[in-house]
Amino acid sequence: MQHKTSSASFEPYGNVYETPINLEETGMICRDWHIIAKRNISQLYHFDCEVCLEMQDGMAALVIGSEPVSDKLEVFAIHRLVKLKPGVYFSLVAITSNITCRMITIADYSSTVEALLPPYLFERILPRVRISEILGYYYSIRNSSYQFTGEKHSYFELTYVDRGSMVSIVDGKSYELKEQELIIYGPQQFHTQETSQGCSYVTILFDMETLSEDMDGSHYEPLINKVFGYDKKIHTLVKTFVAESSSQIPYMNSLMLCLLQETIIRLLQSQFIDVKGIRPTTEARQHYQDELLEQILAYIDKTIYEPITVSEICQKFSLSRSSLQILFNENLEQPPKKYISELKLEKSRQMICEGKYTISEIALMLSFNSIHYFSRAFTQKYGMAPSEYAKTLYKF
Numbered sequence: 001m002q003h004k005t006s007s008a009s010f011e012p013y014g015n016v017y018e019t020p021i022n023l024e025e026t027g028m029i030c031r032d033w034h035i036i037a038k039r040n041i042s043q044l045y046h047f048d049c050e051v052c053l054e055m056q057d058g059m060a061a062l063v064i065g066s067e068p069v070s071d072k073l074e075v076f077a078i079h080r081l082v083k084l085k086p087g088v089y090f091s092l093v094a095i096t097s098n099i100t101c102r103m104i105t106i107a108d109y110s111s112t113v114e115a116l117l118p119p120y121l122f123e124r125i126l127p128r129v130r131i132s133e134i135l136g137y138y139y140s141i142r143n144s145s146y147q148f149t150g151e152k153h154s155y156f157e158l159t160y161v162d163r164g165s166m167v168s169i170v171d172g173k174s175y176e177l178k179e180q181e182l183i184i185y186g187p188q189q190f191h192t193q194e195t196s197q198g199c200s201y202v203t204i205l206f207d208m209e210t211l212s213e214d215m216d217g218s219h220y221e222p223l224i225n226k227v228f229g230y231d232k233k234i235h236t237l238v239k240t241f242v243a244e245s246s247s248q249i250p251y252m253n254s255l256m257l258c259l260l261q262e263t264i265i266r267l268l269q270s271q272f273i274d275v276k277g278i279r280p281t282t283e284a285r286q287h288y289q290d291e292l293l294e295q296i297l298a299y300i301d302k303t304i305y306e307p308i309t310v311s312e313i314c315q316k317f318s319l320s321r322s323s324l325q326i327l328f329n330e331n332l333e334q335p336p337k338k339y340i341s342e343l344k345l346e347k348s349r350q351m352i353c354e355g356k357y358t359i360s361e362i363a364l365m366l367s368f369n370s371i372h373y374f375s376r377a378f379t380q381k382y383g384m385a386p387s388e389y390a391k392t393l394y395k396f
Contacts, residue, residue: 002075002076002077003074003075003076003077004076004077004078004079005062005076005077005078005079005082006079007076009074009076010076012066012085013064013066013074013084013085013088013090014050014082014083014084014085014088015082015083016079016081016082016083017052017081017082017083018081019081020054020081021052021054021104023104027106027107028052028104028105028106028107029104029105029106029107029109030102030103030104030105031102031103032056032100032101032102032103033092033100033101033102033103034098034099034100035060035092035093035094035098035099035101036094036097036098037093037094037095037096037097037098038093038094039121039122039124040119040120040121040122041063041091041093041116041119041120041122042115042116042117042119042120043091043113043114043115043116044063044065044068044089044090044091044113044114044116045089045090045091045111045112045113045114046068046087046088046089046111046112046113046114047084047086047087047105047109047110047111048086048087048109048110048111049086049105049106049108049109049110050083050084050085050086050105050106051083051084051090051103051104051105052081052082052083052084052103052104052105053078053081053082053083053084053092053101053102053103053104054080054081054082054101054102054104055078055079055080055081055099055100055101055102056099056100056101056102057098057099057100058094058095058096058097058098058099058100059094059095059096059099060078060092060093060094060095060096060099060101061075061076061077061078061092061093061095061122062075062076062077062078062082062090062091062092062093063075063090063091063092063093063120063122064076064084064088064089064090064091065088065089065090066087066088066089067089068089068114068115068116070116070117070118070119070120073089073120075093075122078092089114093122095124128210129208129209129210129220129261129264129265129268130208130209130261131206131207131208131257131260131261131264132206132207132208132209133206133207134204134205134206134253134256134257134260135155135205135206135207136203136204136205137202137203137204137205137241137245137256138202138203138383139162139200139201139202139203139242139382139383140200140201140202140203141198141199141200141349141382141383141384141389141392142166142195142198142199142200142201143195143198143353143393144195144196144197144198145195145196146193146194146195146199147192147193147194148192148193148194149192150169150190150191150192151190151191152188152189152190152191153187153188153205154187154188155187155205155206155207156184156185156186156187156205156206156207156208156220156223157184157185157191157203157204157205157206158182158183158184158202158203158204158206158260158263159177159182159183159184159185159193159201159202159203160180160181160182160201160202160204160238161177161178161179161180161181161182161199161200161201162179162180162200162201162202163179163198163199163200163201163346164179164195164197164198164199164200165177165178165179165195165196165197165199166193166194166195166199166201167193167194167195167196168183168191168192168193168194169191169192170183170185170189170190170191170224170225171189171190171191171225173225175227176227177201177227180230180235181227181228181229181230182227182228182234182238183226183227183228184223184224184226184267185224186220186221186223186224189224198349198350198353200382202238202241202242204241204260206260208220208264222267222268222271223264223267223268228267228270231266231270232333233266234263234266234267235333236333237259237262237263237266238263240259241256241259241260241263244256244259246380246383290331292317292327293327293328293331293332295317296313296317296324296327296336299313299316299317300313300339300340300343301343304340304343304344304347304366305365305366305367306367307367308340310324310336310337313336324336341377342381344366344367344368345377345378345381345382347366348362348363348366348374348378348386349378349382349389351365352386352389352390352393353393355390355393359371359374359375359386359387359390362374362386363375374386375387
């Protein structure tokens with residue numbers, strides 16, 4: 001977070017005050033200091049007496065230190081009225097397009113302007129990349145032996161595997177994507193996709209532009225020719241994107257752009273930090289959770305054709321409802337009720353692929369309340385009705 005001149009961390013350099021200085025009463029002098037927005041500071045002021053800074057117009061940051069050395073300077077969001085101690089080195093940075101600040105000091109002052117080499121680079125909070133447009137987004141469900149012969153185009157394409165796995169060949173190199181992994185194809189990259197088993201995945205086509213002066217057109221190179229493994233934040237962002245894409249709530253498009261942009265930024269950040277999807281916990285606690293969760297999941301899978309309830313699971317495994325919720329949220333990132341629903345839908349998808357039962361029979365076998373409820377839930381998850389999904393199985 002940014003520091004302010006009104007905080008305790010500013011005390012080595014000065015303090016703030018509340019009432020503007022009356023020049024006639026104090027006999028002090030002033031000058032109006034006009035500054036336009038720029039990133040580099042190549043010189044610092046140094047006074048042998050106190051200096052008061054009174055902001056008149058715009059917003060500014062105060063760059064200050066006890067010596068004129070770039071990497072020893074500190075930055076503070078400036079209060080409207082600030083008094084600096086004698087002997088400090090300082091300058092202002094215009095955050096808005098331009099600022100006016102009144103610099104006040106005694107008549108018998110002495111000052112110097114010190115050159116700063118190398119110049120201090122002020123980090124303005126500006127976007128570096130921007131998703132300018134989402135060109136298309138799809139949730140695809142493929143059966144076994146699906147093959148996409150390949151294409152290349154002039155925009156970016158993100159593929160996130162939700163269920164199953166796929167192999168993608170990009171410019172002649174093969175990449176395997178497992179569940180909850182993703183890959184990004186860059187502009188003009190030829191890519192193919194194929195599945196040996198069933199696979200469900202999200203595809204997002206988008207344009208991206210560079211907005212920062214210090215980034216060239218190759219800023220996206222860390223994103224391509226790489227499979228990104230499971231990461232909790234990315235997983236949540238993609239799932240939220242999918243949910244929003246079918247919400248039809250006002251501003252959903254704006255939110256989808258924001259979600260995709262955050263996804264891209266976090267993927268770019270991952271080259272600088274050790275990104276892992278492992279939840280922090282003790283080894284003993286994790287071992288206990290793993291064993292308990294394995295038993296619960298095995299029970300759910302075994303009784304998936306029954307109307308399983310959260311209360312029933314709690315009673316069988318001697319858990320409170322809150323403990324069960326925590327167990328699922330920490331390890332599966334979803335509540336138990338949603339896990340059961342998702343598993344029932346996945347089972348229904350598999351049964352449709354087998355072709356042994358009608359849609360109504362599948363809904364009844366999996367204890368859905370009605371065929372209409374089952375159809376709505378299936379459509380919400382897979383982007384098409386069960387009957388439509390069944391028809392697609394004969395097209396490949």
